[in-house]
Amino acid sequence: MSKVLKFGGKSLASLHTNKNLLNIIANYLETSSLIIVVSAIGNTTDLLLELLEKAKANKPYADHLQELKALNFYPQINTEEHFKLIENILQGVSLIQDYSPKVQDLLLAQGELISSKVVTQLLLNHGLKATFVNSTQLIKTDAYFTAANVNETLTELAVQTEFEKLADKKLIVLGGFIGSTAENEVTTLGRNGSNLTAALIANYTQAEEFLNFTHVDGIYTANPEWVASAKRIEHLNYSEANELATFGASILHAKTIVPLIEKKIPLRILNTLNPESTGTLISAEPTPNGVKSLTVLQNVALINFHGKGLFGKVGVDARIFNALAKNNISVSVISQGSSERGLGFVVNDSEAASAKEILEYEFQQDFYTKDVENISINNNIAVVSIIGQDLKSFHKPYSALVKNGIVPILFNNSVSGKNISLVIEKAQFKKALHVIHGQIFGVNKTVNIAIVGKGTVGSVLIDQIIASKNQIAERKNIDLNIFAIANSHSVYFSTNGFNTDWQDQFQTPQTNSLSSIIEYAKEHHLENLILIDNTAAESLPNRYNDFINNGFDIVSSNKIANTLSFEFYKNLRENLKKNQKQYLYETNVGAGLPLIDNIKLLHLSGENITKIKGVFSGTLSYIFNLFSVENKPFSEVLRAAIEKGFTEPDPRDDLSGTDVARKLLILARELDLENELQDISIQNLIPSEFQSLTVQEFLAQLSGLNNHYDDLKQQLKSNEVLRYVGELSGDLQQQKGVLETKLIKVDKNSALGQLSGSDSIFEIYTESYGDRPIIIQGAGAGAHVTARGVFGDILRLAEKK
Ligand SMILES: Nc1ncnc2c1ncn2[C@@H]1O[C@H](COP(=O)(O)OP(=O)(O)O)[C@@H](O)[C@H]1O
Numbered sequence: 001m002s003k004v005l006k007f008g009g010k011s012l013a014s015l016h017t018n019k020n021l022l023n024i025i026a027n028y029l030e031t032s033s034l035i036i037v038v039s040a041i042g043n044t045t046d047l048l049l050e051l052l053e054k055a056k057a058n059k060p061y062a063d064h065l066q067e068l069k070a071l072n073f074y075p076q077i078n079t080e081e082h083f084k085l086i087e088n089i090l091q092g093v094s095l096i097q098d099y100s101p102k103v104q105d106l107l108l109a110q111g112e113l114i115s116s117k118v119v120t121q122l123l124l125n126h127g128l129k130a131t132f133v134n135s136t137q138l139i140k141t142d143a144y145f146t147a148a149n150v151n152e153t154l155t156e157l158a159v160q161t162e163f164e165k166l167a168d169k170k171l172i173v174l175g176g177f178i179g180s181t182a183e184n185e186v187t188t189l190g191r192n193g194s195n196l197t198a199a200l201i202a203n204y205t206q207a208e209e210f211l212n213f214t215h216v217d218g219i220y221t222a223n224p225e226w227v228a229s230a231k232r233i234e235h236l237n238y239s240e241a242n243e244l245a246t247f248g249a250s251i252l253h254a255k256t257i258v259p260l261i262e263k264k265i266p267l268r269i270l271n272t273l274n275p276e277s278t279g280t281l282i283s284a285e286p287t288p289n290g291v292k293s294l295t296v297l298q299n300v301a302l303i304n305f306h307g308k309g310l311f312g313k314v315g316v317d318a319r320i321f322n323a324l325a326k327n328n329i330s331v332s333v334i335s336q337g338s339s340e341r342g343l344g345f346v347v348n349d350s351e352a353a354s355a356k357e358i359l360e361y362e363f364q365q366d367f368y369t370k371d372v373e374n375i376s377i378n379n380n381i382a383v384v385s386i387i388g389q390d391l392k393s394f395h396k397p398y399s400a401l402v403k404n405g406i407v408p409i410l411f412n413n414s415v416s417g418k419n420i421s422l423v424i425e426k427a428q429f430k431k432a433l434h435v436i437h438g439q440i441f442g443v444n445k446t447v448n449i450a451i452v453g454k455g456t457v458g459s460v461l462i463d464q465i466i467a468s469k470n471q472i473a474e475r476k477n478i479d480l481n482i483f484a485i486a487n488s489h490s491v492y493f494s495t496n497g498f499n500t501d502w503q504d505q506f507q508t509p510q511t512n513s514l515s516s517i518i519e520y521a522k523e524h525h526l527e528n529l530i531l532i533d534n535t536a537a538e539s540l541p542n543r544y545n546d547f548i549n550n551g552f553d554i555v556s557s558n559k560i561a562n563t564l565s566f567e568f569y570k571n572l573r574e575n576l577k578k579n580q581k582q583y584l585y586e587t588n589v590g591a592g593l594p595l596i597d598n599i600k601l602l603h604l605s606g607e608n609i610t611k612i613k614g615v616f617s618g619t620l621s622y623i624f625n626l627f628s629v630e631n632k633p634f635s636e637v638l639r640a641a642i643e644k645g646f647t648e649p650d651p652r653d654d655l656s657g658t659d660v661a662r663k664l665l666i667l668a669r670e671l672d673l674e675n676e677l678q679d680i681s682i683q684n685l686i687p688s689e690f691q692s693l694t695v696q697e698f699l700a701q702l703s704g705l706n707n708h709y710d711d712l713k714q715q716l717k718s719n720e721v722l723r724y725v726g727e728l729s730g731d732l733q734q735q736k737g738v739l740e741t742k743l744i745k746v747d748k749n750s751a752l753g754q755l756s757g758s759d760s761i762f763e764i765y766t767e768s769y770g771d772r773p774i775i776i777q778g779a780g781a782g783a784h785v786t787a788r789g790v791f792g793d794i795l796r797l798a799e800k801k
Pocket residue numbers: 007008009010011039192213214215216218219220221222223224225248249250251252293294
């Protein structure tokens with residue numbers, strides 16, 4: 001018994017330096033006779049096709065031809081006969097500026113004819129007695145040039161007759177991919193066809209094994225060129241491998257597996273360049289259930305057949321598929337959706353136009369009676385197949401896709417095996433692969449983050465994410481990848497994600513437009529997108545919808561979006577709902593304190609929140625905690641707060657009460673109250689004569705505030721302290737609540753009175769808790785706690801993705 005060994009183009013690419021091919025053949029030859037099937041050397045087939053196209057366009061091609069000659073040069077092998085033919089064909093094509101599929105096949109076949117002669121000579125030179133066989137004589141096909149169908153009876157006969165004659169030869173070499181018609185016109189079996197040649201020879205010679213030497217370590221869970229985290233598969237059964245081949249895993253020709261099944265010949269995919277790898281075994285042995293791999297068909301088109309009048313009528317489908325089959329057009333995915341959508345099916349894009357014509361002819365009578373309305377072609381699609389997927393658990397990859405803005409145009413599960421194919425927009429196929437692969441194979445899912453704002457909170461957050469990245473990857477299987485960092489005028493990108501030295505990673509901004517973040521994500525097929533807004537910018541919230549429409553969730557420490565008009569607030573939420581996206585802003589009130597989520601949950605669970613009251617501002621907390629108990633003028637306390645960096649650059653932004661009012665409004669809207677900022681009664685702590693000063697003037701005159709605040713302090717009883725509070729009350733079942741911010745006197749033994757440092761406190765009164773409010777208290781400001789809070793929101797989103 002013999003073994004069939006097939007070597008792909010890349011395995012032959014550097015024959016002079018690469019000893020692996022010789023070693024592999026010599027090793028196997030010690031224990032078995034061998035039939036070696038070879039593809040054309042390197043990218044010869046692609047070069048030949050390019051030459052044809054150049055000649056057809058009447059462009060110069062001499063350089064290209066030279067490249068081809070160099071690639072196929074081997075001493076002692078006279079390639080003149082082949083190159084004469086190649087040059088003649090190209091001259092002819094240049095003259096008439098066209099070529100037929102028959103001419104294409106004759107030209108391409110020269111690649112495999114040369115390589116099989118070269119490999120024979122190489123083996124002979126190394127003392128291995130190799131015999132060359134011209135495979136165009138063995139593989140008999142129909143005349144469907146460029147993708148000819150093998151005539152199995154004639155081929156079996158030809159192979160067996162030839163191999164009987166060669167019974168005493170232990171090492172035979174032949175070219176894959178090529179054959180000939182009954183009239184001896186040269187044909188090819190379609191791209192990657194050498195695998196099919198090898199499988200047929202294995203069948204007809206009853207080989208014990210088919211070893212397919214390629215340049216990757218085996219079959220992977222997805223094309224490793226597209227999905228870097230794809231894993232090698234140890235074992236596939238025939239039916240899985242067949243689905244894989246049929247649905248586009250270009251590592252196998254679509255028809256490779258069938259000839260092996262009949263005689264149960266095992267196929268092993270191995271790597272010529274890495275002989276250590278055990279590769280992938282394909283055999284009749286059963287394998288565990290579950291998804292095995294993802295494949296893509298790219299050169300396809302979707303035909304939509306609209307014919308409401310015909311549905312329900314017997315025999316329509318048969319008419320469609322018979323008409324196509326008669327013309328040798330095969331259909332890979334079929335979906336008969338709702339009657340409005342008619343029937344959709346996928347064909348090779350090169351056959352789409354003739355498929356349409358054939359059907360228009362077949363159904364001309366039905367067009368006339370208006371039973372068929374329209375037959376259209378969509379070339380802008382790809383088919384992603386999930387091999388091994390059953391319908392039971394399909395909802396998971398499906399919803400992962402939808403969350404990433406990829407809505408399949410149609411899908412079906414194959415009749416031939418466990419496999420679901422999705423027709424999607426061509427531009428989205430790589431992203432779809434990443435999303436499904438991450439979802440199914442439990443390998444880490446990547447969450448791609450763009451951070452706008454690299455001030456105090458922004459930069460602390462970036463450091464925090466980078467520092468915790470590895471732990472999160474290990475514990476949660478989530479890879480947090482910061483792909484963009486921006487401020488109001490510059491955007492910086494990093495293909496592999498920013499890391500510890502992120503500050504040095506961007507010396508010059510790559511662009512200044514925030515839209516480029518969206519473009520970059522599209523171009524790089526990034527999935528699971530989050531935009532972080534760590535700015536205080538008024539303008540950025542207006543861009544949120546752009547990001548949401550393009551697949552981003554939003555996390556924001558910026559309060560603006562929640563405090564613009566209620567109309568804006570509502571529209572944003574409607575758009576989030578429409579796009580199934582989320583917007584988290586836990587840090588908008590109380591920085592890192594778990595406030596908003598708790599209020600949301602209480603409200604959602606039907607708990608009637610009757611009042612929320614508290615010290616919402618860490619800055620004002622610090623100022624009045626200190627001022628109330630220490631014997632210091634107000635200006636001195638305020639200066640201490642400024643020096644500690646607790647205030648905004650202009651402290652009047654804090655003292656005006658607007659920040660507290662915004663927080664109050666955000667909480668009110670969580671309770672479904674439709675208040676506007678203007679509805680809030682805000683006590684401005686700046687006496688009117690100080691309100692129109694410049695910042696510098698104001699800072700120079702702080703002591704002017706002392707009299708006013710001393711007066712207030714005088715009025716305090718011995719057990720009282722001052723607190724600046726926000727309060728939300730009224731009938732909260734109504735559309736609007738009563739919202740006010742004010743400086744009040746409280747008992748120093750009360751919860752509010754006991755507040756210290758720059759802590760915030762929130763008292764949440766509800767019907768069930770009566771007059772004992774839920775109290776949330778702690779550091780309510782500061783870059784570190786705020787960044788932690790934003791980080792918490794990111795993780796919340798990442799886990800749901
Ligand atoms: N699931 C998959 N596993 C491994 N490789 C795949 C897969 N799908 C597609 N490929 C592609 O198949 C290529 C190998 O097949 P091919 O080019 O025919 O090799 P060769 O020319 O060496 O025979 C790889 O470069 C890889 O990109």
